[in-house]
Amino acid sequence: MRIIKWVGVGVVAAIVVGVVATWVAPNFDEAQATTDRQTIDCLTVHLSRSDRADIARFADKNDYDSLWHVFDRVFPDCAVRGDQRDRKAELEAAAWRILSxxxxxxxMREANAALAASAAAH
Structure with missing residues (x-):
């Protein structure tokens, strides 16, 4: 009788865990996606004109280390959740795609290219 009781308790516990996991997981994914969008928007919107010009110049020179440093300066002000620090490179890359x-x-990038072309011609 005790074995059947413990098996019953185990089955009920497994069902409860399954229901809770099913209920929580979609909300977690949705919440994470929402906060990631907020962070990515912040990374693109909160760049100053000077930051954007620096990023454009670094991109044109293929100096991606310097380009990411500009995003790195803004990231702490934009991160909404602690787990985003683990995905910082991914979030910054998404911001770069939007900015591009x-x-x-x-x-700005076209102006840099025109300036570089005229400087090379002289």
């Missing part, structure tokens, strides 16, 4: 498609940023 920004029309004003593209103009």
């Amino acid at each position: 498609s920004d029309r004003d940023f593209t103009r």
